[in-house]
Amino acid sequence: MNTYNRLFILSFLLLSALVSLSAQEQTITISRHEYEQILHRLEALEKAQDTLKAQKVDAYSSATRRVDTTQASADTAQQSRVPRWIHNRLTIGGYGEVAAKYCFFSNNYLRYGKTPEKYANDRYGEVDLPHVVINLGYDFGHGWSMGTEIEFEHGGTESAIEIEEEEGGEYESEIERGGEVALEQFWLQKRFNDYAIIRAGMQVVPVGALNANHEPINFFSVYRNEGEYTILPSTWHEVALTFMGQTPKGWHYQVMLLPGLDSDRFNRKNWIKPGAGSPYEFKIANVWAGAARVDYTGVKGLRLSLSGYAGTSFKNTLSKSLVELKESTYNKVRGLVTIGSFDFAYNDYGWIVRGNATYGHLGDAAAITQYNLAMRKGSVSSKQWVASDAMAVGIEAGYDFFTLSPQLRNQNQRFFVFARYDFYDSMLLYDGQRNRQYAWCGRQRAAFGINYYPIKQIGVKAEFSYGILNKGTRADGTVGKLYNDEPQIAIGIVYAGWFRP
Numbered sequence: 001m002n003t004y005n006r007l008f009i010l011s012f013l014l015l016s017a018l019v020s021l022s023a024q025e026q027t028i029t030i031s032r033h034e035y036e037q038i039l040h041r042l043e044a045l046e047k048a049q050d051t052l053k054a055q056k057v058d059a060y061s062s063a064t065r066r067v068d069t070t071q072a073s074a075d076t077a078q079q080s081r082v083p084r085w086i087h088n089r090l091t092i093g094g095y096g097e098v099a100a101k102y103c104f105f106s107n108n109y110l111r112y113g114k115t116p117e118k119y120a121n122d123r124y125g126e127v128d129l130p131h132v133v134i135n136l137g138y139d140f141g142h143g144w145s146m147g148t149e150i151e152f153e154h155g156g157t158e159s160a161i162e163i164e165e166e167e168g169g170e171y172e173s174e175i176e177r178g179g180e181v182a183l184e185q186f187w188l189q190k191r192f193n194d195y196a197i198i199r200a201g202m203q204v205v206p207v208g209a210l211n212a213n214h215e216p217i218n219f220f221s222v223y224r225n226e227g228e229y230t231i232l233p234s235t236w237h238e239v240a241l242t243f244m245g246q247t248p249k250g251w252h253y254q255v256m257l258l259p260g261l262d263s264d265r266f267n268r269k270n271w272i273k274p275g276a277g278s279p280y281e282f283k284i285a286n287v288w289a290g291a292a293r294v295d296y297t298g299v300k301g302l303r304l305s306l307s308g309y310a311g312t313s314f315k316n317t318l319s320k321s322l323v324e325l326k327e328s329t330y331n332k333v334r335g336l337v338t339i340g341s342f343d344f345a346y347n348d349y350g351w352i353v354r355g356n357a358t359y360g361h362l363g364d365a366a367a368i369t370q371y372n373l374a375m376r377k378g379s380v381s382s383k384q385w386v387a388s389d390a391m392a393v394g395i396e397a398g399y400d401f402f403t404l405s406p407q408l409r410n411q412n413q414r415f416f417v418f419a420r421y422d423f424y425d426s427m428l429l430y431d432g433q434r435n436r437q438y439a440w441c442g443r444q445r446a447a448f449g450i451n452y453y454p455i456k457q458i459g460v461k462a463e464f465s466y467g468i469l470n471k472g473t474r475a476d477g478t479v480g481k482l483y484n485d486e487p488q489i490a491i492g493i494v495y496a497g498w499f500r501p
Helices: 003-033 035-068 073-078 226-231 322-326 365-373 406-410
Strands: 091-103 124-128 132-141 144-153 158-164 170-177 180-193 196-204 237-246 251-259 288-296 302-311 337-348 351-362 389-400 414-430 442-455 458-469 486-499
Touching: 180 237, 226 351, 226 389, 226 414, 365 414
Parallel strands: none
Antiparallel strands: 091 124, 091 132, 091 486, 132 144, 144 180, 158 170, 180 196, 196 237, 237 251, 251 288, 288 302, 302 337, 337 351, 351 389, 389 414, 414 442, 442 458, 458 486
């Protein structure tokens, strides 16, 4: 290496050292001058890094939930044929009805008495909120979920304490609006797989077409179908234990263990309907019953269903102790209630056709009638005759004329023109014999009208119906027309929807 090169390298190293020393001195000066700003920037960077980590964790958790969340398909298939409302964690939904009617007959409680002709020209109108329901559900994961349903019937109840100036400033409690508020469902369930689901708690008893399909978008009439609504509890709900499931071939099944009905509250107009639930703060469970339902949906647009109920009812009472009943003449009375029902629905090619047939039998009906008539004043019993047999048959069909318009069909709008026929009798037989003393308990009903759905979840209904009451026995012993027929017009607005927030 020559001298020139050595001098160049030495000069370069010396210059680099001076620059380095100068840079170090400058760095120290800058760090002191901008110390707080640098710290602030470091904190901001740390926060940004933490946010990115949290987003990654949330994304991972969401993906895990999507994989882990169970599908409550059997729940929906068995209960009411409604959209899945326990699907992915918290779910909120409900349904409701606003209805009005004008009746060309009387609503006086004596209109079925000895002189029904006195009320032949009577009229009345009503507006009502028959049912407003809020559903809440939650999926805990790993197959566990819960569901609740709170129902406000006829607007709920309103009461208030008021000071009456006209009565010396006395405090008075007043009922400002009638109605009922009820917790109709509250259950927990464990889903093992599609074939096996166990549910416990307050839940719908799926006997008959109406209980299993009681949402207002599942029938054409403004009000619930009169036949099953008259003789069966609606919506029938009990604290029960249920096993249910479904198969890939379209079979859905439910088997339910529940407390029996209370025969104290059976009556002539509604048969066993008032015996469900409880007027007390608890449900009497001296006797037990079973219910079952099987649905087949393996054919496109078609559902076929069989359901039934069996259970004793007589000793489910507080009027006498079990010891007193055992020692009385009613010792062998059981009051076995058996109900069988078939219903179907077809929905395709613009047509919806639905039908139902329900028949029920009450054993020891004469003994139960005698027992109830003798109950003391103020008891929970209506102290009335009760039938040994009751039935309800109905069919309805509607055609969606908007299916003829591709534009309206693509907008999911529907416009049905429908007709419906019902026959029902809550006093079909008394102790196995035809009874014409309460012929007004049986009737035929024909109706026709329209349903318009601007969107899937909301409908507007209008109908005209005509009720033809059964013939009865006149005072001279002949059989003929005793009671006034019951025509009416009705309109309503309904909704039903389920969503996740």
